[in-house]
Amino acid sequence: MEIGGPELTRALRASRRRQQVGALTLVAPALIFLIAVFAIPLALFTFRSVDNAETWSVLPLTRSALSNWDGKDLPPETVYAALATDVQAIERSAAATLGRRLNYSEPGMRSLIISLHGLKLDPARPVAAQMIAANVRWGEHRIWQVIDSESGRLTPYYALRALDLQLADGRIVASSSEDSATFRSIFARTFWISGIVTLLCLIIGFPVAYVLATAKGWFGRILFISILLPFWTSVLVRSMSWILLLQQNGILNRFLIDIGLINAPLTLIYNRTGVYIAMVHVLLPLFVLPLYGVMLKVDRALLRAAASLGARPLAVFRHAYLPQVIPGVMAGLVLVFVTAIGFYITPVLVGGGGDQMISYFVAFYTNASVNWGLAAALGTLLLLATLLCLGVFRWAFGSATMVTGR
Amino acid sequence: MKPNADEILVRFNGVNKSYDGSNLVVSDLNLEVRRGEFLSLLGASGSGKTTTLMMLAGFERPSSGAIELGGKPLDNVPPWQRDIGIVFQSYALFPHMTVADNIAFPLKQRRRSAAEIDERVKAMLALVKLEGMADRLPAQLSGGQQQRVALARALVFDPALVLMDEPLGALDKRLREHMQLELKRIHERLGVTIVYVTHDQGEALVMSDRVAVFAGGRIRQLASPTELYERPADALVADFVGENNRLEGKVTKIAEGHCQVTLGNGLVVTAMAPQPLDPGQSVVLALRPERVVVGAVESAENHQTAIVASVVYLGDHARLELAVGGLTLVAKVPNDARYRAPQAGERVTIAWRSEDCRAFAGNDRN
Structure with a gap:
């Protein structure tokens, strides 16, 4: 039954549409900002992890010539000619880029391509023979296999490389790259450090949040500010201060020696201990604040009820207090863990070579080694790991918990 | 086991309580709760009744004085060892x-056997009429059902004493009235001692064996509901329990428990004087509206002429506002066969007996 007929239905729909347009107008600036500076760059960078423009765009003739190759023996003369034409048609810098890209898959490709770029070819004689004469490796079957598999529009190379894998003869096998960085162990290290830091935050932060939530008057205010103060200071400043405190001749070591607790200074920095100390300090407020919010709202009547029913203080805590604050604990743990796995500055400043986390390698491949494809693949994997953590939490505790801690 | 009605279960001995060190929330409280009785602590918010309950439960410590339960001092007994069931608001x-699980909680804390727990929980669910609800979560229950679970949980471990802190405050009127009778039934059936805190005088009158009226941290009167209503100890109790006409005047004559009072508008009335009064003293007269009769009554000492200012029809009775020489009196007249409610504007004679009108020392306004 339709009350009021189609006019009313139409009017209601129009009014709802007006409301939606109004709401959209209000969020439009934020939406445009997010799309422009976050969503689009993120998508572009993520695409880089499978993008193969460096070879695909410069080898058009080679690609079409290779499409007729059966892959069994060495390719025919047409393929040699096409590659020589392609390589010699581009700038020397582009040839260097192509060489570097192919070198990821097969060592020695870089010098092969660069020498091919400068090779004087006699148009009267077969190109294949001239190239093999210049460098015998042009006669290797493997070289052409690499060129064939790496000339497509997209490549699985970076994603596999980020997991210490590579494609060989169409199968996924363990990587044999000369680059000794093993990303699986770096990912494992990243999760291990984040896990330890999260655990330390739980052990240190839970009692602090409890005291904050129950303390009254000036004591509570001072405590609250001392927890919040580091939160308002930049991560860089905080990590730098730890260097002053923890170094060999730093304040802490001198104090411990002065009071006679130790004889020789402890190594507290440029190792894992320093990373743990500084990261826990930086991340502690992230754990304490959501938990504090939840603890403030604890129903005291439930605690009294439990006590009146015969529960001793420990049982009151377990049966009446803990169930009420568990959502806050989980929110804090996820917040700390997810933030920790993306940490960069703190491990760089206070950690040693073996304490660097995945973000360090993303930065390294972006800035130092200019392998943006690998940086993108590592970054994308990190993003997926983060989303997975949030997904597991959301599945276990419901989406509202994550936001409100309730 | 029939409890001995005269046995004292709880004793407050000169208990004082102050939160800030200067203002007494409860002052010089002396109170005895008999085993098996239903005692209500009645008072407005801030009167000290809830603090008294919390001290008995062990969540607050008396600033001075002592509390005994079953003859033993409670000073150093923590809440979880007091064996007192509590129903919270x-x-x-x-x-x-x-x-x-909620109902089983106190039994599990006492490490009772699984079989006993199972049996006790079943018995309790039957007592509060919640069979079939055992596996629900509290959020899936109505307010009244949650109330019953809380009651069952406070009773399941056979505590000698059950405290209730305005347990019916959150329920609607009909459900509240139903639960009042239900609580009374359970009290009579189990013979458990109940101390019940409420600000609702009607509730206190319906359920209690005795009522302690709290004001300003003190007990103003401790008596049975009938006593409280019929013979309030002071003007405040009279005001708090039931509806009341409050008339101010000065004593002009005293004789044998009765006195003659001249009201502010010059009218002279006679009243009972439960407290000793002096001639010339300011007094407050308390007169129940249902004791004001419209029409002449032979046995009544007080007769006045009044104008009916307004009539509110309330079904079983009518509520009249009467103008008596510049004062306003409220009267409730029954709607029965013998009686005709007057109309607004009518001039009537009203009457009340002097024993229905009680005079209290008038400086007592809190």
Whole structure:
């Protein structure tokens, strides 16, 4: 039954549409900002992890010539000619880029391509023979296999490389790259450090949040500010201060020696201990604040009820207090863990070579080694790991918990 | 086991309580609760009744004085060893536990056997008429049902004493009236001692064996509901329990428990004087509206002429506002066969007996 007929239905729909347009107008600036500076760059960078423009765009003739190759023996003369034409048609810098890209898959490709770029070819004689004469490796079957598999529009190379894998003869096998960085162990290290830091935050932060939530008057205010103060200071400043405190001749070591607790200074920095100390300090407020919010709202009547029913203080805590604050604990743990796995500055400043986390390698491949494809693949994997953590939490505790801690 | 009606279960001995060190929330409290009785602590908010309950439960410590339970001092007994069941205003059910687990909680804390727990929980669910709800979570129950679970949980471990802190405050009127009778039934059936805190005088009158009226941290009167209503100890109790006409005047004559009072508008009335009064003293007269009769009554000492200012029809009775020489009196007249309610504007004679009108020292305004 339709009350009021189609006019009313139409009017209601129009009014709802007006409301939606109004709401959209209000969020439009934020939406445009997010799309422009976050969503689009993120998508572009993520695409880089499978993008193969460096070879695909410069080898058009080679690609079409290779499409007729059966892959069994060495390719025919047409393929040699096409590659020589392609390589010699581009700038020397582009040839260097192509060489570097192919070198990821097969060592020695870089010098092969660069020498091919400068090779004087006699148009009267077969190109294949001239190239093999210049460098015998042009006669290797493997070289052409690499060129064939790496000339497509997209490549699985970076994603596999980020997991210490590579494609060989169409199968996924363990990587044999000369680059000794093993990303699986770096990912494992990243999760291990984040896990330890999260655990330390739980052990240190839970009692602090409890005291904050129950303390009254000036004591509570001072405590609250001392927890919040580091939160308002930049991560860089905080990590730098730890260097002053923890170094060999730093304040802490001198104090411990002065009071006679130790004889020789402890190594507290440029190792894992320093990373743990500084990261826990930086991340502690992230754990304490959501938990504090939840603890403030604890129903005291439930605690009294439990006590009146015969529960001793420990049982009151377990049966009446803990169930009420568990959502806050989980929110804090996820917040700390997810933030920790993306940490960069703190491990760089206070950690040693073996304490660097995945973000360090993303930065390294972006800035130092200019392998943006690998940086993108590592970054994308990190993003997926983060989303997975949030997904597991959301599945276990419901989406509202994550936001409100309730 | 029939409890001995005269046995004292709880004794407050000169208990004082102050939170800030200067203002007494409870002052010089002396109170005895008899075993098996239903005692209500009645008072407005801030009168000290809830603090008294919390001290008995062990959540607050008296600043001075002592509390005894079953003859033993409670000073250093923590709440979990007092064996006192409490029903909270908010019910305070554990939200993550089922109804059965909530009720089983005190038994599990006492490490009772699984078989006993099972049996006791079943018996309790039957007592509060919640069979079939055992596996629900508190959030899936109505307010009245949650109330019953809280009650069952406070009773399941056979505590000698059950405290209730405005347990019916959150229920609607009909359900509240139903639960009042239900509580009374359970009290009579189990013979448990109940101390019940409320600000609702009607509730206190319906359920209690005795009522302690609290004001300003002190007990103003401790008596049975009848006594409280019929013979209030002072003007405040008279005001708090039931409706009351409050008339101010000065004593002009005293004789044998009665006195003659001249009101502000010059009218002279006679009243009972439960407290000793002096001639010339300012007094407050308390007169129940249902004791003001419209028409002449032979046995009544007080007769006045009044104008009916307004009539509110309330079904079984009518509520009149009467103008008596510049004063306003409220009267309730029954709607029965013998009686005709007067109309607004009518001039009537009204009457009341002097024993229905009580004079209290008038400086007593709190």
